[in-house]
Amino acid sequence: MIGENDCIVAGVSGGADSICLLFVLLELQKRIPFRLAVAHVNHKVRREAGEDADFVKNICRKKGLPFCLLEEDVKDYARRRGIGEEEAGREIRYRFFRKTLDGQVQGGQGRIAVAHNGNDRAETMLFHLFRGTGLAGMSGIRPINGDIIRPLLCVERDEIEAWLLERGIEYRTDSTNGQDDYARNRIRHHILSYAREQICSGAVANMNRAADDLLEAETFVEERMLQLRGVCVRFVEKDGARCAAVSIPEFLAVDRYLQGRILLSCMEEVMGGRRDITAAHVGSVRRLFEGKGNGEIHLPCGFAVYRDYDVGMIGKRRGQTVGEAVPVPSGGGRLEVPGLGTVEIAVFPCENCKNIPKKTYTKWFDCDKITKSMVFRTRRTGDYLTVNRTMGRKSLRDYFINEKIPRQEREELYVLADGSHIVWVPGYRISEYYKVSENTVHILQVKAAGKITERRKES
Numbered sequence: 001m002i003g004e005n006d007c008i009v010a011g012v013s014g015g016a017d018s019i020c021l022l023f024v025l026l027e028l029q030k031r032i033p034f035r036l037a038v039a040h041v042n043h044k045v046r047r048e049a050g051e052d053a054d055f056v057k058n059i060c061r062k063k064g065l066p067f068c069l070l071e072e073d074v075k076d077y078a079r080r081r082g083i084g085e086e087e088a089g090r091e092i093r094y095r096f097f098r099k100t101l102d103g104q105v106q107g108g109q110g111r112i113a114v115a116h117n118g119n120d121r122a123e124t125m126l127f128h129l130f131r132g133t134g135l136a137g138m139s140g141i142r143p144i145n146g147d148i149i150r151p152l153l154c155v156e157r158d159e160i161e162a163w164l165l166e167r168g169i170e171y172r173t174d175s176t177n178g179q180d181d182y183a184r185n186r187i188r189h190h191i192l193s194y195a196r197e198q199i200c201s202g203a204v205a206n207m208n209r210a211a212d213d214l215l216e217a218e219t220f221v222e223e224r225m226l227q228l229r230g231v232c233v234r235f236v237e238k239d240g241a242r243c244a245a246v247s248i249p250e251f252l253a254v255d256r257y258l259q260g261r262i263l264l265s266c267m268e269e270v271m272g273g274r275r276d277i278t279a280a281h282v283g284s285v286r287r288l289f290e291g292k293g294n295g296e297i298h299l300p301c302g303f304a305v306y307r308d309y310d311v312g313m314i315g316k317r318r319g320q321t322v323g324e325a326v327p328v329p330s331g332g333g334r335l336e337v338p339g340l341g342t343v344e345i346a347v348f349p350c351e352n353c354k355n356i357p358k359k360t361y362t363k364w365f366d367c368d369k370i371t372k373s374m375v376f377r378t379r380r381t382g383d384y385l386t387v388n389r390t391m392g393r394k395s396l397r398d399y400f401i402n403e404k405i406p407r408q409e410r411e412e413l414y415v416l417a418d419g420s421h422i423v424w425v426p427g428y429r430i431s432e433y434y435k436v437s438e439n440t441v442h443i444l445q446v447k448a449a450g451k452i453t454e455r456r457k458e459s
Contacts, residue, residue, distance in 0.1 A: 001149040006034040007105040010113045014052040014172035017115035020160045037066040039100040043074040052172050070096040082386040082393045118156045122207040123187050139215035225261040243315030273381045276300035302411050325377035337376045340448040350440045365434040367444040372419045382420045386433040
């Protein structure tokens with residue numbers, strides 16, 4: 001994990017795990033010459049969070065370590081991004097850790113050390129298993145993942161606390177750890193604790209040994225899959241887009257389990273992710289390749305699989321072009337959007353935010369909440385809406401299904417997007433986050449002249 005002259009940035013919250021990590025790294029410095037810095041994030045969730053920051057800062061001052069602090073309101077960030085607080089906190093932390101590492105590393109290798117332990121790994125295994133996973137998910141947290149290292153993954157939480165007590169090392173206690181607000185906390189407090197107390201006291205250690213075996217198996221399978229993929233798949237450019245051309249006879253000669261892994265790998269590479277790909281998609285493609293005759297299968301987000309004799313092609317749906325996004329001019333103007341016709345854009349100050357027009361094809365948005373360059377485009381993997389005043393998030397895919405929008409229409413419908421956050425589904429609804437409120441300063445007006453399907457709802 002650590003070599004001579006490396007730069008290690010440790011994420012230290014002040015809790016038992018991260019304080020143990022810090023002091024273990026200090027011990028390792030006596031054997032391996034490397035530079036160490038500390039990064040601390042105040043999420044502004046608890047009143048005592050500022051005291052945690054001061055606690056870690058004082059340790060760094062005594063030990064002569066660089067201390068880097070970020071203060072960011074995780075609840076506000078989650079609301080703006082339309083994601084859960086747990087996910088928001090993770091995004092904030094790792095973004096700051098990497099920024100800190102960039103500022104500290106001076107040649108050599110840089111790594112980020114975090115304090116996940118064996119209990120965390122066991123909890124993650126169960127979390128993934130309950131939600132549906134494969135070998136990779138069952139191996140839980142990896143000891144090394146890119147530039148992330150986890151030196152404490154081989155020990156349990158009880159061992160960490162005993163080690164600190166033995167050395168008289170103080171740490172802070174996070175009151176939220178005792179709550180059941182997050183799914184992982186419920187697994188920790190009720191499921192894993194029951195397993196240790198009622199089934200096997202060594203449950204966590206046993207799960208971690210199994211995770212190591214599964215990780216080795218996953219590594220072997222992935223390497224073998226890539227070897228066989230190189231035999232039966234070629235990645236090509238077609239109409240400006242990356243496609244996977246599968247030689248069906250060679251593909252069918254591969255072990256059935258690895259066939260599924262190859263298909264999933266190809267879809268992920270062509271589509272830029274696997275978020276909306278399910279086992280049902282993989283099974284449908286396999287049956288297409290095993291059957292006789294030509295055919296096609298539609299995938300999410302405008303992608304498809306075509307069989308032409310002995311070749312299967314995974315790529316954009318025929319008739320759709322790459323680069324179909326239509327940029328929205330930031331200062332106003334007119335543009336042509338497929339299915340909507342001429343769209344007029346205007347930006348003006350909000351003078352009376354109580355009288356917002358209720359029109360299906362003219363919408364008003366809070367312009368100052370837009371964080372990226374907006375575009376009209378077809379849906380993509382990872383798209384989502386905020387659907388209520390508490391900023392609850394729903395994937396665009398699930399929204400389309402709930403609204404019973406026909407599959408063909410889902411693929412061709414142009415939506416207004418701010419990154420992955422969908423601002424408006426024309427003819428249906430706008431995202432709650434972008435609605436005009438009493439705090440709105442500037443309004444973005446979007447007026448579509450074209451008509452869409454009459455059955456669509458007015459938001």
